[in-house]
Structure formats: C-alpha cells, structure tokens
Amino acid sequence: MKKEFNHNKFKYEVVSPASPSxxxxxxxKDYHNADGIYLGCxxxxxxxxxxxxxxxxxxxxIEILGESTGAIVQALDRELIAQKIAKKSQGWIRLQDGSxxxxxxxxxxxxxxxxxxxGLMGISINITDSYENEKKLKVREEELINSNNLLHTIINTVPVRIFWKDLDLNFLGCNELFANDARKKDESEIIGKSDYxxxxxxxxxxxxxxxxxxxDSxxxxxxxxxxxxxxxxEEMWLRTSKxxxxxxENKLFGLLGMYENITHAKISANKLKESQQHLQAIIENEPECVKLVDPNGRLITMNPAGLAMLEAESLxxxxxxxxxxxxxxxxxTPFLELHQKVMQGLNASLVFKIKGLKGTSRWLETNAVPMRDADGDITALLGITRDITQRKKDEENIIYLANYDSLTQLPNRANLDTTLHNTLARAKRNTENFALMFLDIDNFKEINDNLGHDTGDKLLVEVSRCLTSILREEDTVARxxxxxxxxLSPNTNANGAHEVAKKILKEIQNPRYIDDNTLSVTASIGxxxxxxxxxxxxxxxxxADTAMYRSKREGRNNYSFFTKEMQISSKRNLELSHALRTALNNNELHLVYQPQISLHNQEVIGAETLLRWTHPEFGNISPAEFIPIAENNGLIIEIGEWVLRSATKQLQIWIDEGIKPFVVSVNLSAIQFRHANLPESISEILKENSLEAKYLELELTESVTAKDPHQAIEIxxxxxEIGVKISIDDFGTGYSNxxxxxxxxxxxxxxxxSFVQDIKDDQEDRAIVSAIINMSDALGLKxxxxxxxxxxxxxxxxxxxxQExxxxxxxxxxxxxxFISFIKKS
Ligand SMILES: Nc1nc2c(ncn2[C@@H]2O[C@@H]3COP(=O)(O)O[C@H]4[C@@H](O)[C@H](n5cnc6c(=O)[nH]c(N)nc65)O[C@@H]4COP(=O)(O)O[C@H]3[C@H]2O)c(=O)[nH]1
Known part of the structure; x- marks a missing residue:
C-alpha cells in the first residue's frame, strides 16, 4: 500500500525557507515507490x-525531462537512495527544449x-552562465599569458636592446640584450636604476x-x-629610438627605448664614406673624363675634366x-651603338669626335663598362674618356709626312704608289687609258750649286705650284x-698627254723672281x-723614265713618248748591264790603241787607249753603248781601273821591249773622275807597273769639267801633282767656259x-776648228x-x-x- 506523503507540510518546511533565492x-520527490513522483517544487x-x-x-x-534525461536523473536518485547518502554534485542535463x-x-x-x-529533496542552482563566464575568463587569462610570453620572447629575441623607463627616468624593465650591455644578470638588476x-x-x-x-614633447x-x-x-655606436x-587611460607613464649596436656598420660606413671621399677626390682630380650615363643616354654625373672637354661650366x-x-x-650612331652594347652588359670602346659648347672640336677615346646595382641590374654606363686630339693630330701628321713631300706639300712616292694602284685598277675595270709622266727640271743641279739650296728649294716649290695650277683636279702631281x-693623268690618252706636256713646258718656263734672281727653267718630260x-x-x-732620258738626250726642254724602239733598247740595256758584270772575269774586255801622230814630224807620239767588249752572244759591243751602262750600274770604277792598269802595264812592257817611250792616253768617265780616291788609285797603278807618270795622259770630256768647275780644278x-797630263776630249761640243x-x-x-768630218764642206766647222786651234794656242795648250x-x-x-x-x-x-807593228813600220 502506498504510504501517503504529507506533502503540504513538507512543502512548507522544506521549500518555503529556500524560496527567497x-x-x-x-x-x-516521492520515492516511497520507486518512480520518484514529484511531490512539490x-x-x-x-x-x-x-x-x-x-x-x-x-x-x-521521465515525464518531465523526457526518456533519456529522466532515466539518468532517476538512476542517480536511486543510487543515492541505495547508498542512503546525501550528495552534492554538478552535472549537465538536457531539457525538453534541447538546451x-x-x-x-x-x-x-x-x-x-x-x-x-x-523521498528525496533536491536543491539545484543553474550555474551554466557562471560556468561559461569562468570558461571565457580562463581563455582570456590564457591568451594574456600567451601574449605575455610572446611579448617576452619577442623582446628577448629581437636583436635590439629594449628598455622602458618611468617618468623619473628610472628603468622599469628591459630585455636580455639590454641587461647584457649593462653587464647585468637580468632585468631585476636594472629595474629602479637610472643611467647614472x-x-x-x-x-x-x-x-x-x-x-x-x-x-616633454x-x-x-x-x-x-x-x-x-x-x-x-669601448666606444660603441647605437641607433636609438625613443x-x-x-x-x-592614455596617461603618460614613461618611455620605451630601443637601440641597435651599429658599431660595425658605422665603422664600415665610415670606411665606405672615407673611401668614397677618396675615390671622389681621385675622380675630381682625374685628368681623364669620368662619367655616368643613364640607360636613356642622359648624363648622370661627370668630373671636372669631362666638363672641360664639353666646355660646360657645371654639371x-x-x-x-x-x-x-x-x-x-x-x-x-656609333656612340648610340656603344651605349646600347654597354646597356646589354658588354664592355665597349670608341674613338669619336665631339664639339664642345664653345665650339671646340676634340677627338676622344672612351672605354665604357656597365654599372650594376645590388641585384645585378644595369643602371648606368661608366665611361672613362681621354682627349686624344693631340695624338690624332700627331697621327695625321705622321700620315701626312708619310704621304706628302714636306717641301712642296705634294704627294710623295708612297702616296703616288697608292694613287697609281687605284688608277690602274680603275683603268683596267673601265678599259681606260691614263698617262704617267716623268718630269725633270733641266740643269737644276747648276741652279742648286750656283745659287744655293735655299733658292733651289724655293724654285721647286714654285714649280710645284705651277704644275698643280695647270693640271686638272683629278690629276696627281707627286714629287x-x-x-x-x-x-698622273687618269683617263688620258696620248693626245691628252701631248697637250698636257706642251702646256707644262710652256708654263714652267715663265720667269720666277726668287731671292733676287729671275729664274726661268725648262723641263724634260717622259x-x-x-x-x-x-x-x-x-x-x-x-x-716613262726611259722616255724622259730620251728628252734629256735630245737636248732637254721637250717631251718624249715611250716608243717600241726605246723598249728594245732598254731591254738590251738591261741585258748588257747584266752581262757586263761578268765581262771582266770572263776576259771579254780588251784594249785597242789608236796611234796619235805629230804633224810636225809624222811620228807616232802617242796612243789613245780604247776599250773593246766582245760578248759571246751579243758580239762586239761599242764602248759608246756600254760605257754609259757601266756608268749607270757603277761598274765603271772597276772597269776604268782595269783599263788604266792594263794600258800602263802594256806601255811598260813595250818600253821594256825597247820601244821608244810615248804617251798613252786613257779616257776617264765623269764618275771615275769624281770618285774620291782617283789620284791615289792612279799613283798606285803607276807604281805597280813602274811607269813614269809623264807617259800617262787622261782624257776628260768637256762636260766633266763643266759640271762643278771648282771641284774639277781640285781633282x-x-x-x-802626280805628274800625269790631262787633255780635254770632244772639245767644242760642250759648254766649256x-x-x-x-x-x-x-x-x-x-x-x-764631228767638226773634223765636215771640214771640207762646212764653212762653220772650219771656222770652229780654226778658232779652237787659235784659242788653244793662245792659252798655251796643244x-x-x-x-x-x-x-x-x-x-x-x-x-x-x-799639232797632232x-x-x-x-x-x-x-x-x-x-800597234807595235804599226810603230815599227812607221
Ligand atoms: N768615224 C771615225 N771614228 C774614229 C776615227 N778615229 C777614231 N775613231 C773613233 O772615235 C772614237 C774616239 O774616242 P772618244 O771620242 O774618246 O770616244 C770614246 C770614248 O768616249 C768612249 N771610250 C772608249 N774607250 C773608253 C774607255 O776605256 N774609257 C772610257 N771612259 N771611255 C771610253 O767610247 C767612245 C767611242 O769609242 P770608239 O767606239 O772606240 O770610238 C773611238 C774611235 O774608234 C775616224 O777616223 N773616224
């Protein structure tokens, strides 16, 4: 049977006192039976x-809270009842609304x-809110701790000294690095202290x-x-912020200070600054231009030497x-190409010409390299530029000197060679003619010898001017x-050359007033x-040279074209010149003697020695042909000596053989005559052959003595003085003074x-012969x-x-x- 529960009383006694809260x-609840029915609340x-x-x-x-929550509550209640204990507990329950x-x-x-x-009585307090608050508080607390820790870690990790001070400038705290700088264990030894x-x-x-x-601020x-x-x-350098x-409440309570030790950086910066200043000083005083040019070709900077080159007063x-x-x-364009090249990372150099702001032109030589930033990107062109104007002038001068004659400023041989080379190439290409003329001023040596080299030089300059003025622009006159x-006259045939030569001969004769002399010259042209x-x-x-010699031979003041006949003769000349070199050794030379007769008694009083050359291939060659060749190739000295030696030797042999002594005359070439040791050589030869000097006579042509009479007198x-006689050959043909x-x-x-030949018919020759004999007589000559x-x-x-x-x-x-038979016969 169910025991009734006096719940009204219970309600009064138990619930009421607690109700104020x-x-x-x-x-x-009634647990008389096991279901735990609520009796009151x-x-x-x-x-x-x-x-x-x-x-x-x-x-x-179960009815109130639902099946699951209700069952849990009931189970807890039953556990208490079984254990017969009162209990205080906390727990979550789920209400019907799901919360x-x-x-x-x-x-x-x-x-x-x-x-x-x-039964059972329960008093519960809903602590859900306080639990949540507490939970939030806890989270915040943890966050605070965490951020404190973080801050602490940061403060002690950053490579910066950190401190904070109160308004009295006493330390409130610091990080480890700061404590370290202050040689303190930690911030506890800092707090409360001042900088003092x-x-x-x-x-x-x-x-x-x-x-x-x-x-304050x-x-x-x-x-x-x-x-x-x-x-x-030790002194350190700090970079500080305060x-x-x-x-x-936004009230000032102190200050935070931070600083970095920048001693190393400062030293490096100072060193850098110092070296920059040093470098700057070098650049400022550098005699060469130092410049930086940006990628757009604009000048960034330039030292004073560079500004001077540009004639700019300032950067x-x-x-x-x-x-x-x-x-x-x-x-x-070349400069822009250089700039582009450098901007692509290459080094480059260039020689170029500038015009300064005041108009002065200069030759410059620049070496340019790219300037890069820390990332390796090219930011500018660094150029070192020197003024090479003088060098260029010198080079031009050298080129000029190498190509021009310094006296007349005409192209010289080297220059002519190049021009001739080009003219030849062009003429070949275009199947054109051109003329090459050799011009030699007649008797120029006499002018030089008689009036002096200065006058000679001035004359050459005048002649150069004359030639340049006559000729066309495309012609070249070279000295x-x-x-x-x-x-050199390009695109000119024989007719053209003929006209040019005529004009030159005419104009060159114009009198010129030089150094108080009026000079008129002629020229020979080939x-x-x-x-x-x-x-x-x-x-x-x-x-052309051969043709010029023809002009000379033909009396000067004229021009000659090169001819086939000259070609043959010049070929033969060349061959003879070669052959003559071996003539002596090959015994191809021998002497002949022409008797000289005294008209007084018809006796042989002498012999003219004449040279003969018999070549195995060319046969007998006239001395009139080979003596000039020997003079040209220099063999005349050797040959002349051989003639002298052979003639004197032969005479001595004859004398030794009992022939009545007579005089042998030997022809002397102009070159032999002016050869330095002629007198010594004659003495030696005479000595060698034990011939008395009085039996030797030397024949000189008139022209030999006319060339340099003073020197001729000395020789x-x-x-x-040796005792050898001298006669003048071919008298009357030259210009003897x-x-x-x-x-x-x-x-x-x-x-x-030539005078003797026509004596019979030529009145004039007779007169000349007669005059020579009379004059000779008057001078006491034979x-x-x-x-x-x-x-x-x-x-x-x-x-x-x-006489003879x-x-x-x-x-x-x-x-x-x-000859000896002839003597004996006569
Ligand atoms: N038509 C003609 N000619 C006659 C007559 N009598 C002599 N002659 C030639 O006339 C030339 C005279 O010699 P030259 O006037 O000294 O002219 C010489 C002389 O200048 C030169 N010569 C010859 N031998 C020598 C030498 O050993 N040394 C040098 N330097 N010159 C020489 O060569 C020239 C020519 O010599 P050669 O041919 O031997 O010619 C010689 C001679 O053979 C004559 O009655 N009628």
Whole structure:
C-alpha cells in the first residue's frame, strides 16, 4: 500500500525557507515507490523547466525531462537512495527544449519514522552562465599569458636592446640584450636604476636629455645615432629610438627605448664614406673624363675634366642636352651603338669626335663598362674618356709626312704608289687609258750649286705650284725627290698627254723672281700611256723614265713618248748591264790603241787607249753603248781601273821591249773622275807597273769639267801633282767656259771629230776648228784633232796649226801586237 506523503507540510518546511533565492531550484520527490513522483517544487524550478506546477507535481522525471534525461536523473536518485547518502554534485542535463544546463545540485533523503527513505529533496542552482563566464575568463587569462610570453620572447629575441623607463627616468624593465650591455644578470638588476648607475655613466646626461625631450614633447624620437661606452671602456655606436608610453587611460607613464649596436656598420660606413671621399677626390682630380650615363643616354654625373672637354661650366649646364648631342654627326650612331652594347652588359670602346659648347672640336677615346646595382641590374654606363686630339693630330701628321713631300706639300712616292694602284685598277675595270709622266727640271743641279739650296728649294716649290695650277683636279702631281716630278693623268690618252706636256713646258718656263734672281727653267718630260707602254706600275714607271732620258738626250726642254724602239733598247740595256758584270772575269774586255801622230814630224807620239767588249752572244759591243751602262750600274770604277792598269802595264812592257817611250792616253768617265780616291788609285797603278807618270795622259770630256768647275780644278791639280797630263776630249761640243779652262791645268785640247768630218764642206766647222786651234794656242795648250780620215782634213788641220792628229787616215785603233807593228813600220 502506498504510504501517503504529507506533502503540504513538507512543502512548507522544506521549500518555503529556500524560496527567497529565485536562483535555487527546489523540488522533492516521492520515492516511497520507486518512480520518484514529484511531490512539490518551487516556482523557480517550474520556471526553470518552463512548466506549470501541475505538469510537474505528480509526474516523474521521465515525464518531465523526457526518456533519456529522466532515466539518468532517476538512476542517480536511486543510487543515492541505495547508498542512503546525501550528495552534492554538478552535472549537465538536457531539457525538453534541447538546451543543456549545468546544475549544481544538493540532494537530501527524506525518511519516515521507520527510517525508511520515502523521498528525496533536491536543491539545484543553474550555474551554466557562471560556468561559461569562468570558461571565457580562463581563455582570456590564457591568451594574456600567451601574449605575455610572446611579448617576452619577442623582446628577448629581437636583436635590439629594449628598455622602458618611468617618468623619473628610472628603468622599469628591459630585455636580455639590454641587461647584457649593462653587464647585468637580468632585468631585476636594472629595474629602479637610472643611467647614472650603469656603465655608460659618461653618456647618461645625453640619454636623459633625449628621454626628457621625448617625454616633454611626447613626440617619438626615431633612429638617431649616438655613442655609448660599454663597461670595458669601448666606444660603441647605437641607433636609438625613443617612444612615449601611455597607460590604459592614455596617461603618460614613461618611455620605451630601443637601440641597435651599429658599431660595425658605422665603422664600415665610415670606411665606405672615407673611401668614397677618396675615390671622389681621385675622380675630381682625374685628368681623364669620368662619367655616368643613364640607360636613356642622359648624363648622370661627370668630373671636372669631362666638363672641360664639353666646355660646360657645371654639371647642370652639361646636362642640358643629351650626351649624344655633343658628338659630331658622323659619330652619333656609333656612340648610340656603344651605349646600347654597354646597356646589354658588354664592355665597349670608341674613338669619336665631339664639339664642345664653345665650339671646340676634340677627338676622344672612351672605354665604357656597365654599372650594376645590388641585384645585378644595369643602371648606368661608366665611361672613362681621354682627349686624344693631340695624338690624332700627331697621327695625321705622321700620315701626312708619310704621304706628302714636306717641301712642296705634294704627294710623295708612297702616296703616288697608292694613287697609281687605284688608277690602274680603275683603268683596267673601265678599259681606260691614263698617262704617267716623268718630269725633270733641266740643269737644276747648276741652279742648286750656283745659287744655293735655299733658292733651289724655293724654285721647286714654285714649280710645284705651277704644275698643280695647270693640271686638272683629278690629276696627281707627286714629287719623287730632287727635281723629279711625276704627273698622273687618269683617263688620258696620248693626245691628252701631248697637250698636257706642251702646256707644262710652256708654263714652267715663265720667269720666277726668287731671292733676287729671275729664274726661268725648262723641263724634260717622259710619257708612258697605260696600257700600251706598260700594264703594271713598275713597267710604266720604267718606261716613262726611259722616255724622259730620251728628252734629256735630245737636248732637254721637250717631251718624249715611250716608243717600241726605246723598249728594245732598254731591254738590251738591261741585258748588257747584266752581262757586263761578268765581262771582266770572263776576259771579254780588251784594249785597242789608236796611234796619235805629230804633224810636225809624222811620228807616232802617242796612243789613245780604247776599250773593246766582245760578248759571246751579243758580239762586239761599242764602248759608246756600254760605257754609259757601266756608268749607270757603277761598274765603271772597276772597269776604268782595269783599263788604266792594263794600258800602263802594256806601255811598260813595250818600253821594256825597247820601244821608244810615248804617251798613252786613257779616257776617264765623269764618275771615275769624281770618285774620291782617283789620284791615289792612279799613283798606285803607276807604281805597280813602274811607269813614269809623264807617259800617262787622261782624257776628260768637256762636260766633266763643266759640271762643278771648282771641284774639277781640285781633282785636276791633284792628278797634275802626280805628274800625269790631262787633255780635254770632244772639245767644242760642250759648254766649256774659257775662264775655267784657263784655270784647269790641262795641256791639250782634242777637237771633236764631228767638226773634223765636215771640214771640207762646212764653212762653220772650219771656222770652229780654226778658232779652237787659235784659242788653244793662245792659252798655251796643244791641239789634237780626232777622226781624221782624209788628206783634205789633214791638210786643213795642218794649215791651221793643229799639232797632232789621229784617225783612220793613219790607222784604226789596233790591238797591242798590231800597234807595235804599226810603230815599227812607221
Ligand atoms: N768615224 C771615225 N771614228 C774614229 C776615227 N778615229 C777614231 N775613231 C773613233 O772615235 C772614237 C774616239 O774616242 P772618244 O771620242 O774618246 O770616244 C770614246 C770614248 O768616249 C768612249 N771610250 C772608249 N774607250 C773608253 C774607255 O776605256 N774609257 C772610257 N771612259 N771611255 C771610253 O767610247 C767612245 C767611242 O769609242 P770608239 O767606239 O772606240 O770610238 C773611238 C774611235 O774608234 C775616224 O777616223 N773616224
């Protein structure tokens, strides 16, 4: 049977006293039977469950809280009842609306008189909110701890010294690095101390002044550099920032200071600055231009030497135009190419010409390299530029000197060679003619010798001017040296050359007033025409030269074209010249002797020695042909000596053989005559052959003595001193000066055979012969006539008082044996 529960009483006694607290949930349940029917609860409980009282009282937990929560509550209740203990517990329960609440519950058991548990009373407090608050608080606390830890870690990890001070400038805290700098264990030894208490006492006042200024102004002072002395007395450099500190109410309570030790950086920076200054000083004083040009070709900077080259008073003035505008036009593109090359990372150099702001032109040579930033990107062109104007001038001068004749400023041989080379190439290409002329001023040596080299030089300059003015622009006049000029006339045939040569001969004769002398000169010209007279440089040169000699031979003041006949003769000349070199050794030379007869008694009084050359291939070659060749190739000295030696030797042999001594005359070439040791050589030869000097006579042509009469007198005197006689050959053909003739110690004049030949018919020749004999007589000289072939000639000569003769009339030149027979016969 169900035991009735006096719930009204219970309600009064148990629920009421607790009811003042609206937070406490009170209830009691009947557990007389096991279902735990609610017998009562307070308003708060009903409100908590959001149920009217009548839906609670008389109902079980399963009915009120639902199957699962109700069963759990009932199980807990039953556990208490079984254990017969009251219990305070906390636990979540899930309400019918799905929400969960945390209840702090105290449950007490209700006994009947028989001490049997008949019910249970519970008081619960909904602590869900306080639990949540507590949880949030805990999270915040943890966050705070974490951020504190983080801050602490940061403060002690960053490589920056950090400290903070109060308004009295005492330390409130610091990081480990700061404590370390102050040689303290940690911040505990810093807190409360001032800068005066730390190792940087000396700087304390500076720091505090900074602190005060930050606190007074409440304006942060950032990144300033200041010194510090550490406890070891070493000076350090700091980069410091100081910031005012505010509390949560925005009230200033101190300052935060941070600094980095920048001693190393400072030293490096100082060193860098120092070396930069050093470098700057070098660049400023560098005599070469140092410049930086940006990628767009604008001048970034330039040293004074560079500004001077641009004739700019300052960098700003120089920067008013882009650098390329200073270049002379033809150098702008190469300069832009150089700039581009450097901007692509290559080194480059260039020689170019600029015009400065004041108009001065300069040659410059630049070496340019790319300048890169820390990332390796090219930011500018660095150029070192030197002024090479003088070098260029020198080079031009050298090129000029190498190509132009310094006296006349005409192209020289080297220059002519190049021009000739080009003219040849063009003429070949276009099948054109051109003329090459050799021009030699007639008797220039006499002008030089008589009027002096200065006058000679001035004359050459005048002649050069004359030639240049006559010729076309495309013609070239070159001076080869001395009085030799070359005229190169492109696109000119023989007719054209003919006109040019005529014009030159006419104009060159114009009188010129030089150094108080009025000079009128003539010239001899030789002309070669391409391609007829030579298809290459050498042949043309040679042939024009040959033609020029023809002009000379033909009396000067004229021009000659090169001819086939000259070509043959020049070929033969060349061959003979070669053959002559071996003639002596091959015994191809021998002497013949032509008797000289006294008209007084018809006796042989002498012999003229004449040279003969018999070549195995060319046969007998006339001395008139080979002597000039020997003179040209220099063999005349050797051959002349051989003649002298052989003739004197032969005479001595004859004398030794008992022949009555007579005089042998030997022809002396002009070259032999002027050879330095002629007198010594004659003495030696005479000595060698033990011949008395009086038996030797030397024949000189008139021209030999005419060339340099003063020198000729000296040589003749020296020969006379040895005792050797001298006669003048071919007299009458040259330009002998009678006054000079008197001074020469000669003893005989030889009348040239050209006068003798026509004596019979030519009145003029007769007059000349007669005049020579008379003059010779007057000067106390003997006369001999050569080339006497007829009795008429002989008679005339005798009638005029000529003393000696030689010629075919008496005998041809004879070999030694025949000559001796001739003597013996006569
Ligand atoms: N028509 C004609 N000719 C006659 C007559 N009598 C002599 N002759 C030639 O006339 C030339 C005279 O010699 P030259 O006037 O000294 O002219 C010489 C002389 O200048 C030069 N010569 C010859 N031998 C020597 C030498 O050993 N040394 C040098 N330097 N010159 C030489 O060569 C020239 C020519 O010599 P050659 O041919 O031997 O010619 C010789 C001689 O053979 C004559 O009655 N009628």
């Amino acid at each position: 609206s937070l406490e949930l009170m209830y009691y 307070n308003e708060a409980f009903a409100k908590f469950l959001n149920l009217p009282m009548e839906e609670i009282i008389g109902h079980t937990d 969960s609440v945390l209840l702090s519950t105290s449950k007490s058991l209700i006994y009947n008189a028989a001490q049997e548990v008949i 208490d730390l190792s940087w006492k000396n700087e304390a006042e500076i720091y505090r002044a900074d602190d005060r200024s930050v606190l 409440q304006i942060p002072k950032l990144f300033f550099e200041e010194p510090q002395t550490n406890s070891d007395g 910031i005012p500190l505010y509390d949560s 700003e003035v120089a920067q008013q135009q882009t650098l390329v505008n200073y270049m002379c036009k033809e150098w702008r 080869l040296g001395g009085d030799e000029f070359i005229i 002309i070669g025409i391409y391609p007829d007279d030579g298809e290459d440089k050498e042949t043309l040169f040679k042939n 003749i005197n020296a020969i006379n 009678l006054s000079h003739l008197k001074k020469f110690k000669i003893y005989k004049l030889k009348i040239d055979q 006369t001999i006539a050569e080339g006497v072939e007829t009795i008429e000639q002989l008679q005339y000569l005798r009638s005029q008082g000529c 003769v030689q010629g075919y009339y008496f005998s041809k030149p004879l070999v030694a044996e025949d």
